[in-house]
Amino acid sequence: MSQIPLNAAASIGDNNRQATSSLPPEVIQCLENARFLHLATCTDNIPNVSLMNYTYLPSSPYSPSEPVIVMTTNPASKKMANLLTNPHVSLLVHDWVSHRPPTTTARRLSGGNSSVSPSRSSLASLLLNLNTSAMSSISATIHGSARVVPAGTDEERFYRQAHLDNNTFDSDAGAGFNPFGQPGGGARAGGDSAASGTEDGGRECFVAGEEVRVIIVAVRGVRISDWKGNVKDWELVGPAAAGQRPVLVNGVS
Numbered sequence: 001m002s003q004i005p006l007n008a009a010a011s012i013g014d015n016n017r018q019a020t021s022s023l024p025p026e027v028i029q030c031l032e033n034a035r036f037l038h039l040a041t042c043t044d045n046i047p048n049v050s051l052m053n054y055t056y057l058p059s060s061p062y063s064p065s066e067p068v069i070v071m072t073t074n075p076a077s078k079k080m081a082n083l084l085t086n087p088h089v090s091l092l093v094h095d096w097v098s099h100r101p102p103t104t105t106a107r108r109l110s111g112g113n114s115s116v117s118p119s120r121s122s123l124a125s126l127l128l129n130l131n132t133s134a135m136s137s138i139s140a141t142i143h144g145s146a147r148v149v150p151a152g153t154d155e156e157r158f159y160r161q162a163h164l165d166n167n168t169f170d171s172d173a174g175a176g177f178n179p180f181g182q183p184g185g186g187a188r189a190g191g192d193s194a195a196s197g198t199e200d201g202g203r204e205c206f207v208a209g210e211e212v213r214v215i216i217v218a219v220r221g222v223r224i225s226d227w228k229g230n231v232k233d234w235e236l237v238g239p240a241a242a243g244q245r246p247v248l249v250n251g252v253s
Helices: 025-033 078-085 122-135 154-166 203-207 239-244
Strands: 018-020 037-043 046-052 055-057 068-073 088-094 138-148 213-226 231-236
Touching (some): 025 088, 025 138, 025 213, 037 078, 068 154, 078 138, 078 213, 154 213
Parallel strands (some): 018 231
Antiparallel strands (some): 037 088, 055 068, 088 138, 213 231
16 A cells, blocks of 8 residues: 655654744634633643633733733642643644534444435535635644642632633623533523523633632743644744844744
8 A cells, every 4th residue: 555645744843943922823813712722731651631711811910921821620630630740731722623524425434324414505515615714724732831820819810800701701692602512502691501501611610610720821832733734833932032033944044
């Protein structure tokens, strides 16, 4: 069998690494538009990946010169134990369409029959293509250092409130939104999602819970990959250092 040609850029090492004092605009747009991200932690060479609500802040009174990402977690969670031992984390956020489109055959690789017909109308195909071209752009792997904000401090109250505000959605806009595929839409701001029978993406449990701890990830660098397999690396440094770093052209200074 002939080997499939490698079209993607090699991910080992630096790929056109550039120094910057702020995140690239496409990464900021992705962070502002995505609903969730994946948090990767590791200890004793055993990795753990968690789906997380998050809040992106370009700066804050407690981090005026660098962007941070705010998350919350149960203090007894695996990721909490991991990052207390090893604060180095990776985050994955993307704006690609995650729903798997129908294949050319109705049979799944697992052996079951697909519930979606492989044929679709020209209008459905047009809408799918428009949606894919509008949303499918990049994935960003963000590297940073995580820390648990001390409980009961002004800093914790600031980040917790910012995180709550960012994960409180308009009831009309959230109607019918169910990221986990459950019946119902988004919960009303400050409402009881359990009582109303609606889904809120885990806000009441994972964000607004009194016992959750606030985690801050200071962004150190980012790797951007697009659907064509292109890869670029960015390192976040201070404004003065960014101006002193040579601009790399095709990976050569």
